[in-house]
Amino acid sequence: MYVMYVIHSLRSEEERLKDRKRWQKQSTLQVGGVMMSGIVLNQCLKTSTPALSNIFQDDVEDVPPQEVTACHISIQLCRIRYQHKCDELEVQQKDFSSQYFTVEKEKKDIVLYLKRSLAQKEDELTDLLERLVGLQQAKEAEKDSFELQLSQLRQEFQENKDKLTSENMVLAGKLAALEEFRVQKEELMAHLEGLEEQLGKQRQEHHTVIYSLERKAVLDNDRLKKEMQQHVAAVAAEFRRVSDRKMPETTMRAIHENVSVTAQLSQLSDKSKQLLEENEDLRDKEKHIRREMEVLEPLFNKMTRKSLSNQKVIHQLTEKCKQMQAELEEYARAQEEHQQLQKDHVVLLAEMHALRQVQASLLEETGRNCAEANRLGRALEEERDVRGQLETILQAAAFALKQALMEVPKEEDSEVKTLVRRNQMMQKLLAVLDSAALLGKGPAMKDFIPEGDSLHELKTGPGPGRSSGLLGPLLKDTTQLSHFKTGDLGLVPRRTHNYNNILSKMGPLSKSTRLQLHR
Known part of the structure; x- marks a missing residue:
């Protein structure tokens, strides 16, 4: 113009x-x-x-x-x-x-x-030249500050990435240990349930055996008593009858019978001892199982509490992972803004070059106009x-x-x-x-x-x-x-x-x- x-x-x-x-x-x-x-x-x-x-x-x-x-x-x-x-x-x-x-x-x-x-x-x-120089200086200062911020963000991002990688590795190890503990816990719980079922069955069998043995012992005692009474009565009758007839034969027969009864009684006492021993063994097994239950129950509670704490840690790590994901998105946006700023910087450089060319042409035209005016x-x-x-x-x-x-x-x-x-x-x-x-x-x-x-x-x-x-x-x-x-x-x-x-x-x-x- x-x-x-x-x-x-x-x-x-x-x-x-x-x-x-x-x-x-x-x-x-x-x-x-x-x-x-x-x-x-x-x-x-x-x-x-x-x-x-x-x-x-x-x-x-x-x-x-x-x-x-x-x-x-x-x-x-x-x-x-x-x-x-x-x-x-x-x-x-x-x-x-x-x-x-x-x-x-x-x-x-x-x-x-x-x-x-x-x-x-x-x-x-x-x-305009002074403003251009000021804008260039401001642009250089902003460029340096943005590059410094970008380097800091890259360093922080790398540190956070390394830290999160190490934490992820630790958490992966903990998760593997928790998974192994969960498998062991399931195995122990299955074994414990099997033992409880076996203990219940054995307890029921033991009660059944004890009841049958007691009943059998009572019946045997009653039967033996009856038999003994009958036998005693028969023996007494026979003894009276035989004694009347032949006293020595009766005595010998009574002795033999007494020996056989004594042998049977010894057998019954041995069998009773055996049953008592089996009962003691079952009671010892029950005590041992109870002791195992007493030992496993606090361990189970501890593992339960540890599992809850691990779940809390997993939840915290999930939240932190989401936060880091948001930070990564923010960093991506900052990187896009930096690229946009670089594009704007290139555009400003092109405009500055065009303005310099226009300035040179204006200076040349001004020189020609001055020369023409002088002429x-x-x-x-x-x-x-x-x-x-x-x-x-x-x-x-x-x-x-x-x-x-x-x-x-x-x-x-x-x-x-x-x-x-x-x-x-x-x-x-x-x-x-x-x-x-x-x-x-x-x-x-x-x-x-x-x-x-x-x-x-x-x-x-x-x-x-x-x-x-x-x-x-x-x-x-x-x-x-x-x-x-x-x-x-x-x-x-x-x-x-x-x-x-x-x-x-x-x-x-x-x-x-x-x-x-x-x-």
């Missing part, structure tokens, strides 16, 4: 310079017209009378009074016409001077505004100097023509004085033309000196042809200025600017704007 504004300002400045050059060309054309009028007057004076032409030829001749009167009338007419032209030129010169001062003031204001705008843009560019300033100074010199020449020419046209010859003056005054007037005009020729803005004095043939024709020409020969040398002298164009007296330098170069510089402008500038 600023570059386009500077280009627009430079373009308007170039248009103003073109207008000033056009005005200078018009002024120069007017000065040239005045000088050409002087030239015409000079040729008129040289061709009107042989006496005036003899001023340049150093040959004095007598002039007829009719020619002097006609020349005087033509001079008066030229004087009146050029006096009116001089007044118009003075008015135009004042208008052009006021316009020039206005344009000069506008140019100074524009240059001052452009300088202020350039200083403001330079300050803004400096502020235009130098061209303006040169044009101002040329204008001052042209104004000086114009004022001198106007003053000389005004003095020459306003000078009225007195009747008492001699012809020599009149010729001397006219010679002085022509010398002043020629001095003005010489000053313009020295500046390279007009023809030299040798361009106004006629050739030898034309001078010879002026000397030897017939009398009746003098009226028609007034414009002959003038036309001949004007043909000598063929190196100038029509209306170009050489006071204004030719334009050396090439429209192609100007249009190539206006490449960024739109087509309509370039067309208007070209017009």
Whole structure:
């Protein structure tokens, strides 16, 4: 935007310079017209009378009074016409001077505004550079802090990972031990249940055996008692009967029977002892099982409490694992944010590179604009100097023509004085033309000196042809200025600017704007 504004300002400045050059060309054309009028007057004076032409030829001749009167009338007419032209030129010169001062003031204001705008843009560019440096420093500081935080997070994550790995290994060992303990516990519980069932069965069998033995013992005792009673009764009866008949046989038989009964009783007592021993063994087994139950019950309670504590530890480890999983997710989000920050950093680096390129292009464009402004300033100074010199020449020419046209010859003056005054007037005009020729803005004095043939024709020409020969040398002298164009007296330098170069510089402008500038 600023570059386009500077280009627009430079373009308007170039248009103003073109207008000033056009005005200078018009002024120069007017000065040239005045000088050409002087030239015409000079040729008129040289061709009107042989006496005036003899001023340049150093040959004095007598002039007829009719020619002097006609020349005087033509001079008066030229004087009146050029006096009116001089007044118009003075008015135009004042208008052009006021316009020039206005344009000069506008140019100074524009240059001052452009300088202020350039200083403001330079300050803004400096502020932007400072902000860019600050942003870069802040970015570097944030990058260092983020990298430090990332390294710390990585270290903490690695430590937590190692710690959790070791804890997981310990917990895996504990879980394996718990699983083994659970298997052993199940085996022990199954064995304990089997022992309890076996103990119940043995206890029931023992009670059954004891009951059957007691019942059998009671029945046997009753039976034996009955048998003994019966046998005793039978023996007693038999003894009474036999005793009556044969006493010794009865005694022997009773002894034998007593021996057999004693043997049976000993057998019964042995069997009772055996049963008592078995009962004692069963009681010992029951006591042993009870002792085992007493030993296994606190162990079972301890293992139960340990299992509950292990379940609590497993629950805590599960919660901690969930917490670590959340921390891992947070770390993943932090890593994604870090990657996003790295992408933003790359984008900022690209934008900074683009801004640096834009800054370099702006600095280069500013340098070119400054160089163009300096060139235009130098061209303006040169044009101002040329204008001052042209104004000086114009004022001198106007003053000389005004003095020459306003000078009225007195009747008492001699012809020599009149010729001397006219010679002085022509010398002043020629001095003005010489000053313009020295500046390279007009023809030299040798361009106004006629050739030898034309001078010879002026000397030897017939009398009746003098009226028609007034414009002959003038036309001949004007043909000598063929190196100038029509209306170009050489006071204004030719334009050396090439429209192609100007249009190539206006490449960024739109087509309509370039067309208007070209017009």
